[in-house]
Structures are given as C-alpha cells and as structure tokens.
Amino acid sequence: MTSPAISTHALRKDYGRHIALHGLDLRVPRGSVYGLIGPNGAGKTTTLRMLLDIIRPTSGEITVLGENPRAGGAALRRRIGYVPGELRWGTRLRGEALLRHLAEISGPVRAGAIHELAERLDLDLTRPVRMLSKGNRQKLGLVQALMHEPDLLVLDEPTSGLDPLVQREFLALIREARERGQTVLLSSHVLSEIQQAADDVAVLAAGRVVAEGPVADLRLASVRRIHAMLAGSTADEVRSALQSTPGVESLEVADAPSGGLVRVSATSRGDIDPVLRVLTASTVRELTVEEPDLEESVLGLYEAEPQAPRRRGRP
Structure with missing residues (x-):
C-alpha cells in the first residue's frame, strides 16, 4: 500500500x-x-x-x-x-x-x-x-x-x-x-x-x-434551489407531497398563470432524489435545479462549530 x-x-x-x-x-x-x-x-x-x-x-x-x-x-x-x-x-x-x-x-x-x-x-x-x-x-x-x-x-x-x-x-x-x-x-x-x-x-x-x-460530497450536503412547472396534478396535491418530503426546507406551490400548470419553488438540503421523485409523479414541463457552491456548503459548517475552548493552564 x-x-x-x-x-x-x-x-x-x-x-x-x-x-x-x-x-x-x-x-x-x-x-x-x-x-x-x-x-x-x-x-x-x-x-x-x-x-x-x-x-x-x-x-x-x-x-x-x-x-x-x-x-x-x-x-x-x-x-x-x-x-x-x-x-x-x-x-x-x-x-x-x-x-x-x-x-x-x-x-x-x-x-x-x-x-x-x-x-x-x-x-x-x-x-x-x-x-x-x-x-x-x-x-x-x-x-x-x-x-x-x-x-x-x-x-x-x-x-x-x-x-x-x-x-x-x-x-x-x-x-x-x-x-x-x-x-x-x-x-x-x-x-x-x-x-x-x-x-x-x-x-x-x-x-x-x-x-x-x-x-462533490460537501456540495451534496448543501441547499439546492428547485424550480418546476408541473402538469397533471393540483397545487394542493403537490404541496402536500412536498411538505412531507425529507430535506425540503422552504416551499412555494401555486397555480401558474397559464391554465393547468402548477408552479413549484423549493429549497432542499441533502439528497435531492426524494424531491425529484415527488415532482416526476406529475408531468414535468420545466425543471431547474440550481447547484450549490462550496461557500453555501461550508458556511453552515463554520456556524455550527462551537467556539474552540481555551485552556486555563499548561498540562
């Protein structure tokens, strides 16, 4: 080795x-x-x-x-x-x-x-x-x-x-x-x-x-922004499904101005697959996933890390 x-x-x-x-x-x-x-x-x-x-x-x-x-x-x-x-x-x-x-x-x-x-x-x-x-x-x-x-x-x-x-x-x-x-x-x-x-x-x-x-694994741990236009489901159905989906942190679901479509904007932390499975249960007309950059990934790690202790004296 x-x-x-x-x-x-x-x-x-x-x-x-x-x-x-x-x-x-x-x-x-x-x-x-x-x-x-x-x-x-x-x-x-x-x-x-x-x-x-x-x-x-x-x-x-x-x-x-x-x-x-x-x-x-x-x-x-x-x-x-x-x-x-x-x-x-x-x-x-x-x-x-x-x-x-x-x-x-x-x-x-x-x-x-x-x-x-x-x-x-x-x-x-x-x-x-x-x-x-x-x-x-x-x-x-x-x-x-x-x-x-x-x-x-x-x-x-x-x-x-x-x-x-x-x-x-x-x-x-x-x-x-x-x-x-x-x-x-x-x-x-x-x-x-x-x-x-x-x-x-x-x-x-x-x-x-x-x-x-x-x-790439650090980027997986961060937040992605997801925008979609869906057909074949109601806004209430999509909202209900996404609200119970792991990792979804913010969510906006509304009927689009063009009839018959549902507009979705969401943020998801971690594995994106559960969110995509919900979206693809409908007919996806448009889908945009904004990949996070490393800055978004590590800022949360900095903030989560407690302040380093200071020693009171030499060991």
Whole structure:
C-alpha cells in the first residue's frame, strides 16, 4: 500500500493559553490535489508551517513524503515547493536572477522552465523584485515553487492578488502537476479554486476538522434551489407531497398563470432524489435545479462549530 504524501495524527499547536490546532488528523494521498479551507484563524497556515518544519507542534505526529519534517532537513525541503501566505521579497535582484539563485538551492530545474512559467503567468522577469506589485510578487512566488517540479506543492492562498486570467492559468498548472504525479496541498478561502482544482477537501474551523471528503460530497450536503412547472396534478396535491418530503426546507406551490400548470419553488438540503421523485409523479414541463457552491456548503459548517475552548493552564 502506497504511503500518503502527508499524514498527521493528533497534531496540536498551542500558543500560550490559545489552542490553534486541536488534535488534527489529515491524510493526503500521493498524486492528488487536496484542499484545506476555512475562515481566517481556522488553523490553515499553522498546519502548513508545521508540515514544513517552520514551526514545531506542541504534540502529535507528522509525516511528509515518508519522512519526519524535523529530521528530513534540506533533502526533504528540495522535494517541496512552497508558497507562503504572505510573500516578502526585499532583494534588489531582478526576477530572473532571483529565480536562478533559488534554482541552485532547490535542485535541478529543467532548461527553459523558468521562462515558460513566467510567460504563462504573464510575469516580467527583467524588473527588480522590490519594484513588483503584489500580484507580480505572487506570480514570482508561484514560479519558484513550480519550476523544479517538486514531489509536493504546499500552497497557502496562492492566487492572492492575481487577476482572473492568471488565476485560470494557475489552475491549469495545478491540473498539469497532478497529471505528472505531483501532490498538491492547496489552502485557500477562495472556494471556487477548491471546487475547480481539488479532489478532496478538509474544512477547518477553530482548529478542528469539521468536514472532509470529496468536494462533490460537501456540495451534496448543501441547499439546492428547485424550480418546476408541473402538469397533471393540483397545487394542493403537490404541496402536500412536498411538505412531507425529507430535506425540503422552504416551499412555494401555486397555480401558474397559464391554465393547468402548477408552479413549484423549493429549497432542499441533502439528497435531492426524494424531491425529484415527488415532482416526476406529475408531468414535468420545466425543471431547474440550481447547484450549490462550496461557500453555501461550508458556511453552515463554520456556524455550527462551537467556539474552540481555551485552556486555563499548561498540562
């Protein structure tokens, strides 16, 4: 059985009396794109920094590419590409000079790879790094993470400051990395990125995982909006049937202006099949189902998660 690219067990991080992470268990399969999402303060950045041995856990176990990050040292770090949540480039070097210097540290970089990535991300490598805008500094960070095609990419809010066209190109690069067998851990609060890129996702709130699994499964747990025009049944019959249908949370049923039709507007949480079975008992003339986005799915999880407890003292 192939070991995961990332594994944590009972991972905990305390900052004084504040508990940033509460016994985090994660398993990221090799060759996958794994999304880590949550509101500010959920523990996303803390988790990523511990995986890279930038900060140390209070307790728990971490394995990255089969090694303990603390023991793996420089050899392990060369197998990882990292984009931090906040990039600070204070150097006077120009973009290309900085990237070539970093390439000497990170390991072999395929000839032409730097310029190919810069062109795809619309990055001017001739400008001094300290003169770059936030968006261009972010592009530079992406190039340095991607250029040596590492086994693992750890990306913390990677599209911050990027325009929509560059964001789309970034997502294409992530898909290509997965096709090459690379693993991507993508932390973001831009939920559309997770929807488009990730295979699986963990939702963090107050230092705990409140949901995890395939992105499609999270969408199943959310609310869909359903609009239908039915024939062959009365409004009272349809209303009565839908009122007793599991998952229906709001409902409007009325005779349509055009004679003989019943207009239905409803919202349904969870499995939509029971609602569809009721609707298809009539003749369906029109049917629209508005799929939820991930934001609707996870907002309820955030709100449902109780506030993380604070410890009164050290154990």
